[in-house]
Amino acid sequence: MASYEELSRLDMTYHDDVPRIPTREGVELYYESRGEGTDITLLNTFFLPVPAWRVYTGELEQHYRVLSFDLCNHGHSSKVEEEPTWEEHAADLIALLDALEIESTYLVGLSTSTVFARDVALRYPERVKGLVLTGPAFGPRGMRRQRQIQRAWLRTLESHGLEGLYEHLYPEVFSAEMNEAIGAPGFLGFRESFSALATVEEMTNGLKRAMQDKSNPEMLARVQAPTLVVVGDDDFLLSPTGARELAALFPDGSCEIIPKAGHIPFIDDPEGFQSIVRKFVEEVESRA
Template sequence: MPGYENLSRMDLTYREDTPRIPTREGVELYYESRGEGTPITMVNPFFLTSPSWRVFSEQLEKDYRLVSYDMCNHGASSHIPEEPTWDEHITDLIGLLDALEIESTYLIGVSTSTVLARDMAIKHPDRIKGLVLTGPVFGPRGMRRQRQVQRAWLRTLQTHGVAGLYEHMYPEVFSAEMNEFLGSPGYLAFREAFSALSTVEDLVNGLTRAMKDEHKPQMLAGIQAPTLVVIGDDDFLLGPTGAKELAGQFPDGRHEIMPKAGHVPYVDDAEHFQALVHKFIGEVEARA
């Protein structure tokens, strides 16, 4: 089933009976855990929330334990006065894994959260079994382009609000194929969902934090975890050549290109994305 159709089944409601997990003073995280087996932890970008993963990970849930969560200052997790640093987000993730008794996990980062996934693998290699970097916001030369894009998004958000940001982002983030398939009805329906995902304050904080990362290609040489770079061939930030070069900078890296998919390729084709993750983990586990 194409991701476009999965969008109509998205359930963004929170499970009120799920206890929050305290990770540091004043911070509790909302999380969801589904399935059994080898753990996979899915880290949202600043524009999506934990419940949005459900409809796009149903196949993985059959074979793995899936953990998703809202980062501090986003979604249903604690909101504190100052946006956490990347190091504080890493501390929160470690606290979440400890509370769930997960010694090591595969980590899926998407868009801005690929920065968190990268840094987690560098600073806590013993906790990471493998990385899946989906639509990474850093390329083989750096991330100047991403910061320019985020600066433009932030300006639109501050001037025109969430609706204006959605109008700005939609043709960039989503593939041409998906745009044509959904047409105006899909555009309008997804706008309602997007507006319900985050507040202006959450998005401003997230975009501001994301622009403060300084990616240097040599950082990747220190990541020993097997790494899979996944992009859509219609990703507006990183093309197939860039993805191949980026994967080559990891000691144990590889890449996959999803046809006709955009910056968040699992939305375009959830089944294909899950099959790639399943294959990657199978190969890594077979070598262990």
């Protein structure tokens, strides 16, 4: 049974002493980099900013350089008037990699940011060594279901605020195992941190932007990078069967299923998730 011990170490504070990297006019990105070696870059969703990853990447940091950053308009990165497109986020990422002298990197996307990972791999194939798509926001046939869920979340956000949205998404996103393990104190306590993660405006803008995402098998067939699809078998959005079918659409795709894990499987099994990522990276690196 998962202990969820990492949740008790979650620290959502930002480091004030980290210099932000300018990526384009008016935009500077907050980032954190830990470890040495092959580069792994974590792509954030609108819901999970940089601090949320820290307790889940300790093992990877023993072997690789792990980079995480806040998207423009989210977390502690610059705020601009209009929510950036994935193309603009991709350009920001490339500028960040340039500034840190990272020639190419593995990308780890989560949920919404799996679309971002896919688009970076399509647009800048020479910068991407491999893709880890965790709890993908798109299935083998498309993403109608994702859009419907995002629309429902958006309506809840507009009518009931962040706390209403939390109540709506909590039983969907988190596994039954976690829900039972941390009980009502966990549900109530983490509602507090969710409310502090982002503003209603940030969430609204992110959800509206994500609802414009598209996916089809032809796009996936053009991804050159080795691609690993990772899902929990309690993921509300993509079943294990769907995940296997999705992985098969990539020219160099594979799939791993994490038992009893939900849409964010590293929360349920941090050790297992990092071990899967490490196995994937080592396998791809061994081809060189």
